[in-house]
Amino acid sequence: MPVGTQGTVKGLTPAELQAAGTQILLANTYHLMLRPGSALIREQGGLHRFMAWDGPILTDSGGYQVLSLKELVRVREEGVHFRSHLDGSSEFLSPERSMEVQADLGSDIAVTLDHAVPLPADPETQRDAGERTLRWTERSLRHGRTLVTPEGREQLLFAIVQGGGDPDLRAEMAERTVALEGDGFAVGGLSVGETKEETWALARATTQVLPLDRPRYLMGMGTPLDLLDGIACGLDLFDCVLPTRNARNGMAFTTAGPINIRNAEHARSKEPLDAACGCEACVRYTRAYLRHLHLAGEILAHRMLTLHNVTFYQTLMAKARRAIDEGRFSSYAREFSEHYRERSGGPPASA
Numbered sequence: 001m002p003v004g005t006q007g008t009v010k011g012l013t014p015a016e017l018q019a020a021g022t023q024i025l026l027a028n029t030y031h032l033m034l035r036p037g038s039a040l041i042r043e044q045g046g047l048h049r050f051m052a053w054d055g056p057i058l059t060d061s062g063g064y065q066v067l068s069l070k071e072l073v074r075v076r077e078e079g080v081h082f083r084s085h086l087d088g089s090s091e092f093l094s095p096e097r098s099m100e101v102q103a104d105l106g107s108d109i110a111v112t113l114d115h116a117v118p119l120p121a122d123p124e125t126q127r128d129a130g131e132r133t134l135r136w137t138e139r140s141l142r143h144g145r146t147l148v149t150p151e152g153r154e155q156l157l158f159a160i161v162q163g164g165g166d167p168d169l170r171a172e173m174a175e176r177t178v179a180l181e182g183d184g185f186a187v188g189g190l191s192v193g194e195t196k197e198e199t200w201a202l203a204r205a206t207t208q209v210l211p212l213d214r215p216r217y218l219m220g221m222g223t224p225l226d227l228l229d230g231i232a233c234g235l236d237l238f239d240c241v242l243p244t245r246n247a248r249n250g251m252a253f254t255t256a257g258p259i260n261i262r263n264a265e266h267a268r269s270k271e272p273l274d275a276a277c278g279c280e281a282c283v284r285y286t287r288a289y290l291r292h293l294h295l296a297g298e299i300l301a302h303r304m305l306t307l308h309n310v311t312f313y314q315t316l317m318a319k320a321r322r323a324i325d326e327g328r329f330s331s332y333a334r335e336f337s338e339h340y341r342e343r344s345g346g347p348p349a350s351a
């Protein structure tokens with residue numbers, strides 16, 4: 001899922017997103033509840049009509065953004081008190097409120113409110129946040145089942161599994177979350193300070209317990225290699241700002257690894273960003289031209305790199321789906337990672 005923070009994937013129209021192979025978008029509850037407000041979006045007929053996207057939309061619960069505000073956040077049993085980053089006004093997000101905002105937005109998939117903790121954290125804090133997440137999940141699901149979207153539809157409700165950095169706690173939390181009957185499950189609170197190896201061990205501890213007939217969504221992680229590792233752990237659905245945010249900083253993902261279009265080596269290049277890609281940026285323009293546009297601060301550079309990166313991610317996933325259907329996912333993933341090099345400076349900046 002490309003991320004449409006403010007009800008738009010920055011720089012791309014719905015038609016361009018579709019042409020890039022996008023099946024579903026993520027929109028941020030936190031940002032949209034503060035501006036323009038979820039009542040206004042309900043009045044406008046819901047987010048699909050408001051942003052002119054007729055494909056599926058998943059909304060997050062808003063909890064992650066609120067908790068990352070750090071300052072002026074108070075977590076209480078009833079919910080989270082915080083101050084808006086826009087005007088400093090006092091705001092409140094509870095499980096019930098989050099589900100109401102998401103129903104107003106009219107997303108197809110709404111996500112329960114959870115309490116994630118940065119790692120490392122002491123066992124007591126992790127247990128405490130996990131137990132609170134379970135109580136909030138129950139409240140979110142109970143209230144969410146009573147709501148309808150502006151189009152009069154019920155939403156699919158995904159429950160988030162927490163459990164911190166302890167695989168046993170993860171497995172326990174997964175089991176108890178499954179008992180609460182979500183339509184799908186999300187794995188939250190990963191990539192928050194632990195090593196990659198630990199991340200996948202924690203993801204596996206969770207997915208091993210989740211039912212096979214419900215989608216599993218890994219929240220907020222996604223270099224191309226992360227997506228393939230995540231699929232290997234049994235995860236189905238991903239969101240990440242990397243392809244769109246990094247595009248605006250001049251980074252393009254290619255089958256040989258990420259490149260930065262600002263680099264002098266591209267100044268005279270007559271090559272496309274990625275010869276294997278069929279997007280408009282790659283079919284029409286050279287690296288030299290896109291570099292020039294980027295350095296001149298032209299909007300078209302941001303748009304074309306974003307279009308390319310979204311296309312690259314969607315193509316990666318479409319190929320993964322085909323490989324799974326044909327029973328050759330492991331060899332597909334191995335082949336991709338053999339060609340894909342994350343250059344010096346390590347992996348692209350994290351989400």
Ligand SMILES: [Zn+2]
Nearest residue numbers: 277279282308
């Ligand atoms: Zn392309």
